[in-house]
Amino acid sequence: MSLNSKGISMDIIDAVNLLYTRSSQNLSSNNPVSELVTPEWHYSDSFQILDNTQINWDNLGEFDLIKTMIDSLEKATQPDTIVGTEFERSFCSWYQPYHYLPRQKWGVHLRYDSWMRVAALFYHSCPSTVGRKLDSMKSAFLYLYVHELFHNSVENAASVMELLLGKSHIYTKYYSDVYSNAFNSSKCIEEALSNGYLFFWAEECHIDRDFLKDELLKQGPGYHDFIQYSGGSSNFSKGNRILLCQIRYGNLNPTTYDPIEQLIDISDPIRYSSVYNVPVWLHRKPKPVH
Numbered sequence: 001m002s003l004n005s006k007g008i009s010m011d012i013i014d015a016v017n018l019l020y021t022r023s024s025q026n027l028s029s030n031n032p033v034s035e036l037v038t039p040e041w042h043y044s045d046s047f048q049i050l051d052n053t054q055i056n057w058d059n060l061g062e063f064d065l066i067k068t069m070i071d072s073l074e075k076a077t078q079p080d081t082i083v084g085t086e087f088e089r090s091f092c093s094w095y096q097p098y099h100y101l102p103r104q105k106w107g108v109h110l111r112y113d114s115w116m117r118v119a120a121l122f123y124h125s126c127p128s129t130v131g132r133k134l135d136s137m138k139s140a141f142l143y144l145y146v147h148e149l150f151h152n153s154v155e156n157a158a159s160v161m162e163l164l165l166g167k168s169h170i171y172t173k174y175y176s177d178v179y180s181n182a183f184n185s186s187k188c189i190e191e192a193l194s195n196g197y198l199f200f201w202a203e204e205c206h207i208d209r210d211f212l213k214d215e216l217l218k219q220g221p222g223y224h225d226f227i228q229y230s231g232g233s234s235n236f237s238k239g240n241r242i243l244l245c246q247i248r249y250g251n252l253n254p255t256t257y258d259p260i261e262q263l264i265d266i267s268d269p270i271r272y273s274s275v276y277n278v279p280v281w282l283h284r285k286p287k288p289v290h
C-alpha cells in the first residue's frame with residue numbers, strides 16, 4: 001500500500017480487503033449483529049449524521065438536529081434509570097463492523113428514541129447536566145456513541161492482528177465463536193470494557209462520574225461487569241489483554257495471555273473520533289415486521 005492515506009479507517013479497510021483478496025477469502029455476509037439486535041431495528045432505515053463534522057462538545061451544540069430535538073425533550077418519556085437504554089442489549093445503539101457485507105453502513109448506529117430517553121434522564125437526574133437541555137442532549141449522544149466507539153477500536157485491533165499475521169477471519173471467528181456466545185452474560189468482556197471505556201472518559205462526555213457508575217452498575221450481565229476493569233488504568237489494561245487474547249486465539253478461555261493490550265487505542269474519545277472518523281447512523285422508526 002502507498003503512503004497516500006485516505007484516513008486511518010479507510011486505510012485499514014482497504015488493507016483488510018487486500019488481505020482477503022490475496023488469501024482468496026470472501027468477506028462474510030452472515031452478519032451476526034442482525035441476530036443480536038432485533039431485525040426491526042437492525043434493518044430499519046437510517047441516515048448518516050455528523051458526517052464531515054468534527055465531533056466534540058462545542059460542535060455538537062451547533063448541530064441542527066440536536067437543536068430541534070431540544071424542543072421535544074420536555075415531552076420525552078423520562079425513564080427512572082438508564083436500564084432499558086443498555087446499548088445492544090436493549091437495541092438502543094450498536095456497532096456495525098466493516099468485516100461483514102454489505103458494508104455501506106458500517107459504523108455506530110443510534111436510535112433516535114433511545115437518545116431522547118437518555119437525554120430526558122440526564123436532564124432530570126444527572127448532576128452535571130440537570131436542567132440544561134442542550135447539555136443533556138449532547139451528553140446523551142456521547143453516552144451511546146463513546147460505548148460504541150470502543151467496539152470500533154476492538155475491531156481495528158483485530159484487523160492489525162490479521163494484517164501482521166497475514167491471516168484473515170481473526171475478527172469474524174472471534175465475533176461468532178466468542179462474542180456472540182458470551183453476549184448477555186458475565187463472560188462478555190467486550191461489553192464490560194466498552195462500558196469501562198465510557199466510564200474512564202466520563203468527564204469528556206460531561207457525565208457525572210458517580211451518577212454514571214450507579215447507572216451502569218444497574219445494567220445487565222457483561223455490561224455491569226465494567227466495574228471489574230475500572231479503578232485504575234492497570235485494571236482496564238488487564239481486561240484489554242484478556243479480550244485481545246480471546247480475539248487472537250478465537251477462544252473464550254485462551255491458554256496464553258500475551259501482553260498485547262496496547263493494540264487497543266483507548267485514547268480519549270474526542271481525539272479518537274477525530275482520528276478515525278467512524279460514521280454515525282441514526283434510526284428513527286423500526287421496520288415493520290410482516
Ligand SMILES: [Zn+2]
Pocket residue numbers: 087088147148151190191194
Ligand atoms: Zn456494546
